[in-house]
Amino acid sequence: MTDIICSQQRVEECVIKEEPYYVPVGNEVEVFRAAYENKLPVSLKGPTGCGKTRFIEYMAYHLGRPLITISCHEDLTANDLIGRFLIKGESTEWNDGPLTAALKSGAICYLDEFVEARMDTRVVIHPLTDDRRIMPIEKLGIVLQAPPEFMLAISYNPGYQSVLKDLKQSTRQRFVSIDFDYPPAELETTIVAHESGVDEDTARTLVDIGHRIRNFKQHGLEEGVSTRLLIYAGMLINSGIEPREACRVAMIKPITDDNDLQKSIDEIISAIM
Numbered sequence: 001m002t003d004i005i006c007s008q009q010r011v012e013e014c015v016i017k018e019e020p021y022y023v024p025v026g027n028e029v030e031v032f033r034a035a036y037e038n039k040l041p042v043s044l045k046g047p048t049g050c051g052k053t054r055f056i057e058y059m060a061y062h063l064g065r066p067l068i069t070i071s072c073h074e075d076l077t078a079n080d081l082i083g084r085f086l087i088k089g090e091s092t093e094w095n096d097g098p099l100t101a102a103l104k105s106g107a108i109c110y111l112d113e114f115v116e117a118r119m120d121t122r123v124v125i126h127p128l129t130d131d132r133r134i135m136p137i138e139k140l141g142i143v144l145q146a147p148p149e150f151m152l153a154i155s156y157n158p159g160y161q162s163v164l165k166d167l168k169q170s171t172r173q174r175f176v177s178i179d180f181d182y183p184p185a186e187l188e189t190t191i192v193a194h195e196s197g198v199d200e201d202t203a204r205t206l207v208d209i210g211h212r213i214r215n216f217k218q219h220g221l222e223e224g225v226s227t228r229l230l231i232y233a234g235m236l237i238n239s240g241i242e243p244r245e246a247c248r249v250a251m252i253k254p255i256t257d258d259n260d261l262q263k264s265i266d267e268i269i270s271a272i273m
């Protein structure tokens with residue numbers, strides 16, 4: 001006997017009930033809304049910790065759709081996304097995967113760090129991302145048609161790409177693409193103050209340090225310090241950690257293991273704080 005488990009309960013848990021705090025940086029809200037209205041899939045491109053996830057939560061809330069987020073990794077299989085039969089006692093039950101659940105319920109499905117997914121997993125979304133908007137489920141012998149409310153969004157960090165982990169043009173050219181970067185200094189200051197609880201002056205200093213660290217990208221730093229890390233530093237300061245130490249543990253150590261680079265960045269912080 002085969003049962004199709006109703007995934008409604010899981011999806012209901014993915015409804016965002018309170019407006020997430022998000023400060024728009026450019027026209028991303030309008031572009032995303034227009035893409036949604038035209039049933040177009042969207043890719044959010046940008047470095048880690050710059051606001052992509054918070055943005056999609058904000059949009060899901062304002063569009064009134066549940067948000068199902070899937071963190072992609074190299075062990076993620078197509079069946080993990082679509083679903084599988086599970087043995088239960090004498091019988092087997094079909095379990096919807098998160099992509100199927102999102103599709104059935106007209107949710108926004110967000111595939112975070114999509115380049116981390118294996119090639120065969122990436123291909124699963126192809127028929128969903130053209131005007132067919134369908135998903136065949138071979139094991140059930142059915143083809144699901146996405147309802148108008150369903151939307152697919154992916155994120156990736158162009159900075160991390162290698163030949164192995166690049167997105168093929170056949171995948172890329174299925175998405176409207178929105179670029180993300182660290183917010184401009186004034187906005188980032190407001191965000192850091194709001195999210196960490198430090199005062200505006202302290203937030204401004206953290207953002208200033210952040211900008212200087214980001215300049216080290218020209219000197220061998222793989223990636224600049226994220227807005228997320230600036231917020232962490234602010235939180236530690238707010239909890240009584242000495243500011244320089246907070247910057248060291250939240251803004252220097254996480255981003256590089258290179259002792260020389262750490263020292264150079266430390267000098268900058270000491271000069272400012």
Ligand code: ADP
Pocket residue numbers: 021022023024025046047048049050051052053054055183191195227228231
């Ligand atoms: P990403 O998904 O790009 O890795 P996140 O969305 O998790 O990054 O952003 C990290 C944190 O930075 C968020 O939790 C949020 O506190 C803050 N943040 C970044 N950009 C914004 C923004 N424009 N408005 C509000 N908060 C932001």
